[in-house]
Amino acid sequence: MKSNGKLPAEVKKRLWINTELYYPEDNQTGYYLTQIAEGLSGDFDVRVICGQPNYAARGTQAPKREVHRNVEIFRVWGTTFDKNVLLLRLVNMLTLGLAMFLKSIRKFQRGDSVLVVSAPPSLPFITAGAAKLRRAAYTLVVQDKYPEILTAVGKSKPDSLFIKTLNKLNER
Numbered sequence: 013m014k015s016n017g018k019l020p021a022e023v024k025k026r027l028w029i030n031t032e033l034y035y036p037e038d039n040q041t042g043y044y045l046t047q048i049a050e051g052l053s054g055d056f057d058v059r060v061i062c063g064q065p066n067y068a069a070r071g072t073q074a075p076k077r078e079v080h081r082n083v084e085i086f087r088v089w090g091t092t093f094d095k096n097v098l099l100l101r102l103v104n105m106l107t108l109g110l111a112m113f114l115k116s117i118r119k120f121q122r123g124d125s126v127l128v129v130s131a132p133p134s135l136p137f138i139t140a141g142a143a144k145l146r147r148a149a150y151t152l153v154v155q156d157k158y159p160e161i162l163t164a165v166g167k168s169k170p171d172s173l174f175i176k177t178l179n180k181l182n183e184r
Contacts, residue, residue, distance in 0.1 A: 027056035030128040030139045034062035035080055053082035060085045061115050063108045066092045088115050105132045116142035126150040
């Protein structure tokens with residue numbers, strides 16, 4: 013076998029980050045996850061699956077796919093109804109969750125690593141399911157503690173079926 017005198021190109025391990033909010037979102041979650049992804053891009057092949065801007069950069073139509081500061085970003089569609097109306101917020105969470113799950117199933121590969129954040133509360137479960145199906149390792153970054161935060165702000169009663177179900181799911 014002939015050698016051209018060059019070393020083989022370094023192959024970086026692929027790291028996926030699943031988050032609802034990412035660049036150009038400049039709120040707390042969007043900012044921190046963008047900084048984490050960009051900081052890790054020197055050591056990993058970082059790719060992000062996220063939604064369209066819906067909070068601080070609401071109304072901005074970001075590209076469905078782009079590379080920004082060495083991070084490949086895949087943005088999925090989800091409804092962007094008023095987040096201050098609980099029912100509409102749930103619809104947003106469901107549509108975004110389904111789109112992120114389908115994109116994750118298509119993109120994750122065996123041996124990939126996945127980092128997922130805890131908000132919205134359905135995202136860890138959706139991402140874990142996709143990662144397990146594709147045999148990728150995943151790590152959860154806890155931002156908000158559900159369901160405790162819902163009871164603390166008076167949005168749900170501690171003994172409700174919804175809270176009991178979330179607590180049961182969190183045991184796994």
